[in-house]
Amino acid sequence: MLDPQKLKADILSDMRVDLSEEFDRNFERKAFFSDKWKPRAHQYPRGSLLMVSSALRRSVRGGAETLENGVRFSSAVPYASIHNEGLTGYKMVRAHTRTIKKTGKTHNVRAHQRKFNMPQRQFIGDGPETQRIIRDAIDRNLKNFNLELTDFFRQ
DSSP: OOOHHHHHHHHHHHHHHHHHHHHHHHHHHTEETTEEOOOOSSOOSSSBTTBSSSHHHHHHHHTEEEOSSSEEEOOSSTTHHHHHHOEEEEEEEOOEEEEOTTTOOEEEEOOEEEEEEEOOOOOSOOSHHHHHHHHHHHHHHHHHHHHHHHHHHHO
């Protein structure tokens, strides 16, 4: 009949679905809702920004889970957090040999650090739009619950 646990489960389920759809649309928008992503430094012929193989996009869709008191989004792709949060730092380059194609000569490259800068291209997270989607899911379910409650008292 009127089960508060069912109401809670319905709200969380709707939140998961609605947020999954909006986070997925961020890849199409090339933005976190209305905050546009920084464009690539070089345009490559393969794929759109953050969607060369679509592995990142698929991992976000499959990484949504409903918890006891909320919804959690995660990704099994190791580079997801770097793109979502951005990263500036240093990357270690190991020692190796390099062959110059034009001359055919080889030379040794010593191990060194290279500066690494990945701009933030957020596709998942909290913000005003996320809060609005959550409120809408709650309001929609509460209206349905109130209709059921009204029907219950009429009987």
